[in-house]
Amino acid sequence: MTRPATFGSALRSSWALLLGFSILMLGDGLQGTLLAVRADQEGFSATITGLIMSSFYVGFLLGSIITPKITANVGHIRVFAALAALASASILVHAIFVQVPIWIALRFISGLCFAGLYIVAESWLNDRATNETRGKLLSLYMVVSYLGVGAGQLLLNLADPSEYLLFILTSVLISIAVVPLLLSAGSPPAFRESVNISLRDLFRLSPLGLVGIFAVGLVTATFFALGPVYGQRIGLDIKNISYFMAAAVVGTIILQGPLGALSDRYDRRIVLTIVSLLAALAAVICGSLSQNSNLMLFLSAALFGGFAFPLYSICLAYTNDHLDPSQMIAASGALVLISGLGAVLGPVLIASIMERYGTQTFFWSMGAVHGLIGVFALVRMVMRAPVPLDKQGPVSPSAAPHTGSVMEGVQQLAHDEAIDDELGE
Secondary structure (H helix, E strand, O other): OOOOOOHHHHHHHHHHHHHHHHHHHHHHHHHHHHHHHHHHHOOOOHHHHHHHHHHHHHHHHHHHHHHHHHHHHHOHHHHHHHHHHHHHHHHHHHHHOOOHHHHHHHHHHHHHHHHHHHHHHHHHHHHOOOOOOHHHHHHHHHHHHHHHHHHHHHHHHHOOOOOOHHHHHHHHHHHHHHHHHHHOOOOOOOOOOOOOOOHHHHHHHOHHHHHHHHHHHHHHHHHHHHHHHHHHHOOOOHHHHHHHHHHHHHHHHHHHHHHHHHHHHOOHHHHHHHHHHHHHHHHHHHHHHOOOOHHHHHHHHHHHHHHHOOHHHHHHHHHHHOOOHHHHHHHHHHHHHHHHHHHHHHHHHHHHHHHHHOOOHHHHHHHHHHHHHHHHHHHHHHHOOOOOHHHOOOOOOOOOHHHHHHHHHHHHHHHHHHHHHHHHO
16 A cells, blocks of 8 residues: 555544554553452452463563464454454453452463554554654554553543453453454555574673663563552552552653653763663652652652653663664564563562562662662663764654564664665665
8 A cells, every 4th residue: 555645644544543552552551450459459469469460471472472473374454353352351251250360361361462462553553654754653652552551540440440340341442442443444564574683692782771671671560560559558549549550651651752852862871870760769759658648659650650661762772773774673572572571570579579578669679670770771881882872763652661662673664664765776
């Protein structure tokens, strides 16, 4: 199909995709918080809850691997419809069987489905864009993702998590999300394969980038998996838990752009160091204020989210600064794996720390992780010369570790296409 030449025409051809994805993210944002709150209400320990929530990311890793192969065989439309149906059904089964092994299996299935849904939707959206419109279109997509996840937290207030209604609502949202995507005009995109790159080579090229991506994946997954449990255990009611979770997303929306712009203008390692230490400080403040004013807790959570979560995009950009263009598509798959491993480990590890040393260690542990990122960035500044500013690529805004790497690959695919066009002229 012919790609729209202007951003306006690209937006008109993509509104159904963006609408469908916003509805999907509403369901995604609601289901994570709902399950964490319900698990705590059922008396599950923080460790067990962390294990349940981590299984989502195990499924996500597998989904990231198998979705491209399945899509190449049966096509985008069938894959998206099948995965959405499975994800919609799995959330309903949570309400029927409140048992730890079943919830672990269901979260695994949900993670696998959402990995595929993200990959299909993002590659489809990219097919609607040109090199001139891709950056704006994907940035809008990220804003839609943030808003969907944030608004999904607030839906928790509509009913009691111990009842069926919120599970049904989540299922309905995921099911409805299919409609505008499947009715969008145009042919589905082709799916391109890429060559492999080893983790060893990637670590050799950018140790700070990989360590940072792993750490931010760990913290982000931990916050969204255990944040509702933390809020419930410090005495927040359902309404304030939803505000607490949404505050972190709002902070991310506000600071994502400015922090990315700073890292484009200055040595990324300096920005990484400062922002990591600010995230660590915000985490300490959150842990200290948890028993006091709710308003101060929400503000400090917004600061924590604003400094902590955008680090993922900066780490991705820093890693790409040290790669050849031919390596970046393959590297995106490895970055999904690295961030996914952190996401699997984080909730289980920090939940165990909370059980042993107390609820307040939730934020303190995440603060320690960000402090270590800042220290490691300082060490790398001593050991390695900076990348010249004119050689740095732009930061791609990323809503979450699992979507960020996909988008980096998508944007680099566009870069490779531009090179191919130039060589062909």
